[in-house]
Amino acid sequence: MKTVARDIMDTGFHTISPQTPISEAVKIFKQASGKEGRRIFGMMVLDDSGKLVGMLSMYDILLFMRPKHVHIWGKMDDIDLAGIIDRSCEKAKSIRVGDIMSQEIVTIGPNTHKFMILDIMIKQHIRRLPVVENDKILGIVYISDLFYDVLDRFTDVRPPG
Amino acid sequence: MSKSVQNTLSGKVVASAIRRRINILGKNSTISSAISTLIKYKIGGLLVVDEDQSPIGVVSKTNILGAYYASLPLDSPLEHLMTSPALFCQLDDPLEKALGKMKEHQIYRLYVKDPENDSVVGALAYPDIVAILYEYCSRCPQSLFSQTPDSTETGIERSLVADCMTRGIKSVNMDELLYQVVEELTMHHMGAILVIDADGHGRGVISKTDLILAYNHGVSLETPASEMMSVPIRSCRENDMLEEAIRSMIFSDVHRLFVKVPNSEEFSGVFSLTDAARNKSGSCLACTSSRIQITSH
Numbered sequence: 001m002k003t004v005a006r007d008i009m010d011t012g013f014h015t016i017s018p019q020t021p022i023s024e025a026v027k028i029f030k031q032a033s034g035k036e037g038r039r040i041f042g043m044m045v046l047d048d049s050g051k052l053v054g055m056l057s058m059y060d061i062l063l064f065m066r067p068k069h070v071h072i073w074g075k076m077d078d079i080d081l082a083g084i085i086d087r088s089c090e091k092a093k094s095i096r097v098g099d100i101m102s103q104e105i106v107t108i109g110p111n112t113h114k115f116m117i118l119d120i121m122i123k124q125h126i127r128r129l130p131v132v133e134n135d136k137i138l139g140i141v142y143i144s145d146l147f148y149d150v151l152d153r154f155t156d157v158r159p160p161g
Numbered sequence: 162m163s164k165s166v167q168n169t170l171s172g173k174v175v176a177s178a179i180r181r182r183i184n185i186l187g188k189n190s191t192i193s194s195a196i197s198t199l200i201k202y203k204i205g206g207l208l209v210v211d212e213d214q215s216p217i218g219v220v221s222k223t224n225i226l227g228a229y230y231a232s233l234p235l236d237s238p239l240e241h242l243m244t245s246p247a248l249f250c251q252l253d254d255p256l257e258k259a260l261g262k263m264k265e266h267q268i269y270r271l272y273v274k275d276p277e278n279d280s281v282v283g284a285l286a287y288p289d290i291v292a293i294l295y296e297y298c299s300r301c302p303q304s305l306f307s308q309t310p311d312s313t314e315t316g317i318e319r320s321l322v323a324d325c326m327t328r329g330i331k332s333v334n335m336d337e338l339l340y341q342v343v344e345e346l347t348m349h350h351m352g353a354i355l356v357i358d359a360d361g362h363g364r365g366v367i368s369k370t371d372l373i374l375a376y377n378h379g380v381s382l383e384t385p386a387s388e389m390m391s392v393p394i395r396s397c398r399e400n401d402m403l404e405e406a407i408r409s410m411i412f413s414d415v416h417r418l419f420v421k422v423p424n425s426e427e428f429s430g431v432f433s434l435t436d437a438a439r440n441k442s443g444s445c446l447a448c449t450s451s452r453i454q455i456t457s458h
Contacts, residue, residue: 060201068203069292069411087413094391099377100201103194104186 002149005117006110009131009139012036015046018053018098022061023089025097029058038144042128044137045101052130052137054101064092064100107132108141118146173256178290179273179283185210188217188240192228195220195239196377200370203414205286206270209243216272216281218243222369223347229376230343250285251276259285269435287438288416294438295407322406323399326420326432332357335364335387339375342367342386353417355428356390363419363428365390394419399429407437 002008014032016025025043032040042057065088107130108117117129127143184198184207198207199222206221217240224242233241250259250271259271263285273283332355333342345354346369353368367390375389397406397418406418410433417433 054197063201064203067412068288068414084412091414094371094374095200096378098193098197099374100197103191103197 003114004110005108005112005114005129005131005141006138008114008117008145008149009110009141010145011139013137013140014040014043015137016043016056016097018045018047018096018101020097022064022092022095022097022100025056026061044130044140045097046137050137051135052105052107052132054098054103055105055128055130056097056101057127060100060102064095065089105130109133110138114146114149117141121146174252175250175254175256175259175273175285176252178256179252179285180289181283183208183272183281183284185216185281186220186239187212188243189238191236191238192225192233192242193235193377196225196235196373199225199373204284208247208272208281208284209239216247216249218245219247219270219272220244221270222352222373225373225376226343226347226369229372229382230340230347232382235377247272249274249281252282256290260290263287288434291407291434291437292411295404295411320403321399322397322401322403322418322420322432325403325436326399326430327436328430330355330419330428330430332363333367333386334359335385335390337386338382339367339372339380339384339386339389340382342389343372343382346372351431352433353431355394355419356386362426363394365392366394366419367391368416396421396428397432398423403437406432407434410434410437 014028014036016028020028029040029043032043041059042055044052045054045056047053065085067084067088106120106124106126108120110131110133112131120126120129121143129141130137131139131141182202184202184204186195186198186207186209188209188211190209195207199205206219206224208216209218209220211217220239220243224244228237228242248262248266248268248271250262250273252273252275263269263271270284270286272281273285274280275282331345331349331351333345335356335358342354346352346367353366353371355363356365356367358364364387367386371389371391375384380389395409395413395415395418397409398421400423410416410418416435417431419428420430420432421427422429
């Protein structure tokens with residue numbers, strides 16, 4: 001029975017450098033998703049020495065692309081949307097992964113119990129947790145892995161007798 | 162047309178203009194982490210809290226620029242550079258009172274507390290005030306954008322960029338170094354500066370945002386301005402309608418436009434969202450929006 005991070009984690013994880021331009025990061029997300037056969041929404045950011053320095057999620061990228069005053073757009077009818085996405089992309093040219101990654105990272109050990117992992121994810125609104133031991137990255141646990149682990153338990157239940 | 166003057170901000174309370182998302186970092190968080198937050202959320206400053214999550218200061222782009230100039234390592238804790246204490250207003254304060262406090266302390270952002278439980282619930286900043294004023298104006302039947310080719314002339318005097326802009330241009334040469342750019346921006350309390358070539362023509366702009374990115378990328382302060390400047394120079398003309406210029410800034414995420422004199426490529430000043438907030442809502446002179454006096458910016 002899968003009980004700890006080591007049992008659930010994905011060891012075929014993808015990483016990215018803080019120096020990578022955002023435009024390149026988007027391509028890497030797409031390639032990683034194709035390779036894994038599932039959507040990859042976040043990646044670990046490793047510096048040149050292999051140290052975990054941050055996490056980059058699609059949410060981070062979309063936050064940067066979102067126009068600052070978009071909250072008033074819904075109340076206005078004179079919005080000229082032409083060119084807005086192009087302008088956002090133009091601005092993103094000088095932005096690197098290290099400029100928008102989340103640096104306050106929560107990690108877990110390989111023996112962290114899955115319910116503890118679930119608790120951390122729920123309380124801190126985290127969807128993926130790097131598994132680290134002695135500064136070495138062993139894998140990553142996605143919230144979907146936890147979900148399917150629970151789902152498997154439900155579907156595996158056989159009626160008694 | 163009614164001669165009575167109305168103030169678009171009268172009766173509005175802080176709650177109507179604040180941004181509910183507050184960006185908070187601990188006092189031991191790094192400068193690099195603060196830069197990521199400022200860039201990602203397109204904000205000018207963030208709140209710093211202690212171990213008990215109590216607010217103890219503010220870190221702005223200006224503080225980070227100071228750290229760059231002093232060559233502080235990017236992993237330095239925010240408590241080494243924050244401005245303390247953080248200043249607050251209350252959720253139910255009149256907007257005018259809060260703006261008065263911003264003027265008094267010459268700051269661009271106030272954090273907002275809920276009087277019910279003293280918790281921090283938002284932040285109030287000039288660009289957000291311009292946005293709500295613009296929203297107000299855009300709904301007004303006398304707005305420039307409400308006019309059709311068949312509209313009859315209302316006789317309302319419309320404001321131009323020339324009425325609200327800050328006159329005078331500060332610039333640096335393309336071969337001046339980044340530390341000199343930081344000195345100029347700091348000395349003149351500016352958010353961005355024009356970069357000119359040997360003939361005095363504007364070639365690009367360097368903003369505080371460009372400089373904190375340079376800091377985060379490890380760019381030396383000895384780097385020439387020409388290598389870090391942004392192009393093209395976003396501009397408008399003195400005789401452009403004020404609301405057109407404001408709309409351009411709001412929808413393009415630009416905080417300022419460099420202003421050219423009519424029929425010329427010569428720059429005569431800068432028009433920023435702060436100027437817009439300081440002067441009026443931007444549409445016409447039919448109603449008087451709050452005039453926010455800023456003695457230094």
